[in-house]
Amino acid sequence: MPMPAAFRTARVLLCSGFFLFSLHFVFAQASQTIRPTAASAKASSTTSSTTMTSHVDASADASKYVGSETCKSCHEDTYNSWEKSPHWTSTQAKEGGATHKGCEGCHGPGADHVAGGGDKSKIFTFKDASRQQTSARCLTCHGNGKEQSHFASSAHSSSDVGCLDCHSPHHAKESQGLLTKSSPELCYGCHTAAKADFAKPYHHRVNEGLVQCNDCHNPHGTELLRQVRALPSGDAVCYKCHADKQGPFVYEHVPVKTEGCSSCHSPHGSTNPRLLKVSLVNVLCLQCHTFPSLGPVGPAHNQSAKYQACTLCHSQIHGSNFSSVFFK
Ligand code: HEC
Ligand code: HEC
C-alpha cells in the first residue's frame, strides 16, 4: 500500500525545504562573518596592511619586529616554556615573514615595547582585548586551517565564545591541544544539559573516554547545525562508527536518510535502551505510522493493540536488502 502521492510530495518538499533553509542559514551567516576573516588572513599572508587589528598588521614594517630572542632577555620563563610548545614551530615557517613568527606572531611588533623598557601600552597583551579581537588574531594563522575555517560563523563565535575560553598558549593545563581543561570537563563547564545527558543510564561513553565530544562535533564550527561534523563524503558522522547502518539498502527505511538518526535516537544519552527518544518502541513507530491517510503507510495488521514490540518482527529497522518491511 503506497502512501498517497500528494503526501509523499508534500513530505519531500518539506524535507528539502528545511534543507534549503538550513543551507540558506549557514550561507547567510557565513557571508556576514567569514568574509572579513578570510580577507584579513589573505591580507596578512601577503604582509600588506589590514584594518583588522592595530598592532600586528598596522605596521608590516620589518624594523618594528625585534625577534623572539630579544623578548627572551626580559621574559625568560615565558620564552623557555614557549620554546617547548607547538607554537615554537612558527619560527621555522618559511611563509608569512616576521608578522607570523615567534612571540610577535601573536603579540605584534615589539620594538616600541622594548624601547620603552617594557611599556605595556606598546604591545598587544590579549587581556584587555575583546574575544572577537583575540580570535581574529589567532585566526591570522589558523583561519585557513581545515578545522577552524568555519569559526567565524560558528555557534561559539556568535555567542561570544573565543579561542581563549578553551585554549591558553602559555598556561595550558593539557599539553595536547593547549587546552585550559581536558574535554569533556572543559565543555561541561558551559554545557550542563549535555553533562546531564551523558550521565543517563544509556549514553555514548564520553565520560569513560571511549568517545569524544570532538568525534561528533567540531567546537570551531561546521557547515551543519549544532556544530555537528559530517564525514568527508558529506554523510552523517554517525556512520564513521556505525558503518553497518549506512547501506545503501535495497529497501531503505525512509527517515533514516531523510530525517537522520536523531529522529529516533538521542545522540548524547537517554533513559531508554538503544538511546531511543521514547521508552516504548511501538510509541516511536506510531509517531509516524499512525494515520495511514496522512502519514507513511500504517500497519494494516494493527499491532498497536498488542503488547509486542514492532521490532520483534521488523528487526532490520535501519534498512534491509531482503525485506521491504525490514524483517531480515
Ligand atoms: C600563540 C600566540 C602567542 C605566542 C606565540 C606568544 N604569546 Fe604571549 N600571550 C598570548 C596570550 C593569549 C596571552 C594571554 C594569557 C594566556 O591566555 O595564556 C599571553 C600573555 C603573555 C604575557 C603576560 C603574562 C602571562 O604569562 O600571561 C607575556 C609576558 C607574554 N605573553 C610574552 C610572550 C613572549 C615573550 C612570547 C615568546 C616567547 C610569547 N608571549 C608568545 C599569546 C601568545
Ligand atoms: C627590556 C625588557 C623587555 C623586553 C626586551 C621585552 N619586554 Fe615585555 N615587558 C617588559 C616589562 C618590564 C613588562 C611589564 C611587566 C609588568 O608590569 O608586569 C613587560 C610586559 C609585557 C607584556 C604584558 C604583560 C602583562 O601582564 O600585561 C607582554 C605581552 C610582553 N611584555 C611581551 C613582550 C614581547 C612579545 C617581547 C619581545 C618582542 C617583549 N615583551 C620584550 C620588559 C620587556
Ligand code: HEC
Ligand atoms: C604566528 C602564527 C600563529 C598564531 C598567530 C597563532 N598560532 Fe597557534 N599554531 C601556530 C603553529 C605554527 C602551530 C603548530 C602547528 C603544527 O604543529 O602543525 C600552532 C598550533 C596551535 C595549536 C595546536 C597545539 C597542538 O597541540 O597541536 C593550538 C591549539 C593553537 N595553535 C592555538 C592558537 C591560539 C589560541 C592562538 C591565538 C591566541 C594561536 N594559536 C595563534 C601558529 C600560530
Ligand code: HEC
Ligand atoms: C569551545 C572550545 C574551543 C574553542 C572556542 C576553540 N577551540 Fe580549538 N580546540 C578545541 C578542542 C577541544 C580541540 C581538540 C584538542 C585535542 O584533543 O587535540 C581544539 C583543537 C585546536 C587546534 C589543533 C587541532 C587542529 O589541527 O586544528 C587548533 C590549532 C585550535 N584548536 C585553534 C583554535 C583557534 C585558533 C580558536 C579560535 C579561533 C579555537 N581553537 C577555539 C576547543 C576549542
Ligand code: HEC
Ligand atoms: C565558555 C563556555 C563554553 C565552552 C567552554 C564550550 N561551549 Fe559550546 N557553546 C557555548 C555557548 C554560549 C553556545 C551557544 C549557545 C548554546 O547553544 O548553548 C555553545 C554552543 C555549542 C554547540 C552548538 C549548540 C547549538 O545549539 O547550535 C555545540 C555543539 C557546542 N557548543 C559544543 C561544545 C563542545 C564540544 C565544547 C568543548 C570542547 C564546548 N562546546 C565548550 C559555550 C561554551
Ligand code: HEC
Ligand atoms: C555521538 C555523537 C555525539 C557526541 C559524542 C556528542 N554530541 Fe553533542 N550532539 C550530537 C548531535 C547529532 C546533536 C544534534 C542533535 C539534534 O539535532 O537534535 C548534538 C547536539 C549538541 C548540542 C546542542 C543542544 C542539544 O543538546 O541538542 C550541544 C550543546 C552539544 N551537542 C554538546 C556536546 C558536548 C559538550 C559533548 C561532549 C560532552 C557532545 N555534545 C558529544 C552528537 C554528539
Ligand code: HEC
Ligand atoms: C566515535 C565513534 C562513534 C560515533 C561517531 C557515533 N557512535 Fe554511536 N556508539 C559508539 C560506540 C562505541 C557505542 C557502544 C556504546 C557502548 O557500548 O558504550 C555506540 C552506541 C550507540 C547506540 C546504542 C547501541 C546499543 O546497543 O545500545 C546508538 C543508538 C548509537 N550509538 C547511535 C549513534 C548516533 C545516532 C550517532 C551519530 C549522532 C553515533 N552513534 C555516533 C560509537 C560511536
Ligand code: HEC
Ligand atoms: C526510524 C527510527 C530510527 C532511525 C531513523 C534510526 N534508528 Fe537506530 N534504532 C532504532 C530502533 C527502534 C532501534 C532498536 C532496535 C531493537 O530494539 O531491536 C535502533 C537501534 C540502533 C542501534 C543499536 C542496535 C543495532 O542495530 O546495532 C544503533 C547502533 C543504531 N540504532 C544506530 C543508528 C544510526 C547510526 C542511525 C542513523 C544512521 C539510526 N540508528 C537511525 C530506530 C531508528
Ligand code: HEC
Ligand atoms: C520519523 C518517522 C518514522 C518513524 C519514527 C518510523 N517510520 Fe517507518 N517509515 C517512515 C516513512 C516516511 C516510511 C516510508 C513510507 C513509504 O515510502 O510509503 C516508512 C516505512 C516503513 C515500513 C515499510 C512500509 C512499506 O510498505 O514499504 C515499515 C515496515 C516501517 N516503516 C516500520 C517502522 C517501524 C517498525 C518503526 C519503529 C521502529 C518505524 N517504522 C518508525 C517513517 C517513520
Ligand code: HEC
Ligand atoms: C508479529 C509480527 C509483527 C509485529 C509485532 C508488527 N508487525 Fe508490522 N507487519 C508484519 C507483517 C507480517 C506485515 C506484512 C508484511 C507483508 O505484507 O509482506 C507487516 C507490515 C507492516 C507495515 C507495512 C504496511 C502493511 O501493513 O502492510 C508497516 C508500516 C508495519 N508493519 C508497521 C508496524 C508497526 C508500527 C508495528 C508496531 C506497532 C508492527 N508493524 C508490528 C508483522 C508484524
